[in-house]
Structure formats: C-alpha cells, structure tokens
Amino acid sequence: KNEVEQSPQNLTAQEGEFITINCSYSVGISALHWLQQHPGGGIVSLFMLSSGKKKHGRLIATINIQEKHSSLHITASHPRDSAVYICAVRSSPWGGGGADGLTFGKGTHLIIQP
C-alpha cells in the first residue's frame, strides 16, 4: 500500500510570496494528482503528472520519479489561493481491489494573508 506524505501540514504566507508544497510517496506510481479543496468543500483537479513538469497560470507542478517526490509551486500568491492542497497517487494503471482508485495525502492547509 502506498503511503503519501505531504509537507508542510499548515502554511501561512503573505500575498506575493512564492509557495512550495511537497509530496512524497513510498511505492512506484503510474500518476500523481494535485487537487485543490476550497473552504466550501469542493475538490478540483489541478494537475495530473506521470513525469517532468506542468504549468498552469501561476501554478507549477513537478515530479521526480526516481526520488518518489513531487512539488506544487504557487508564484505571486494571492489570498484566493487559500485552500487545502491535496496530493494523491495512483499506484498502477488498472490495479485491483482497493488499488483501483487514488491514495491521498492528508493535505496542506494554505492561508495567504493580504
């Protein structure tokens, strides 16, 4: 069973700061997801990675398969970025039993102060 660890658990920063959230996992994966959960509770998929780097607006996600590690970066952070950011991994393309879904980290609670 894959173990997914995120750090930090909580992060408070000032508007404009560069933010980094880290995710490490214990077993090889077929894909890693970064998700965003706003205070209202809805979950939105930000990125899906299997290698390299992806960028969308001010968000950048990277993954190092050899080191079993991924980072989510936010440039020029803004109060509207305040949310819980969740890392989730899929251990195999198809899997079976409980493996046919995602294994989630506990999330990083980010607050951006004006």
Next chain:
Amino acid sequence: NAGVTQTPKFRILKIGQSMTLQCTQDMNHNYMYWYRQDPGMGLKLIYYSVGAGITDKGEVPNGYNVSRSTTEDFPLRLELAAPSQTSVYFCASSSQGTTNYGYTFGSGTRLTVV
C-alpha cells in the same frame, strides 16, 4: 456541462436509519468512485466501479453498499447508520485509459449521524 452531481449536500441521520447518497455523471466515464473524508485524514476509498454492472470494495467498505445499473449513476447506500459514518462523502469519476486520465469530483455530501 454538469460533471459529477451529488445529492443531497447535507443530511442528518439518526442511528439505525438508512439513506442513499446519489451520484450522477454526464461525461460517459466508465470509472466511478465513492470516497469519505474525515477531519485531518486523507480521503479513503469506499467502493468503486469500472463500468455498469461491476462494482468492487475499496479500503473502507463496511456499512455501505453500491450499485451501478447505468454508466451515469453510482448510488451509495447506508443501511444502518452509525456515528462512525459521520463524514463528508465525495463521488468521483474518471475516463478509462492508460495513465492519461483525470478525475472529476462531485461537490460532496456532509453527513452527520446522531
């Protein structure tokens, strides 16, 4: 353009009551999932389905049942509600494929069992 629709958004149940959480998706996704999210914990997989007529248990299936009679619908049934089932429930779907897929989540159902 609805994506994944969950109903109800909130519900309070008494111990021993039963209810069905509804989930419908309009993206023709084969894969559908039910997760629960407890405070301070990562989402955990309850049940999943890889297509109409096929369901399987996830990590925490006890106390729940599911059915998948159509591609669109994946209801979750609680037969004898217990306080341990107080949680936020998320339905999700994904398209079948290799590693190039994304997940779409419903807005969640906040269930309290008293």
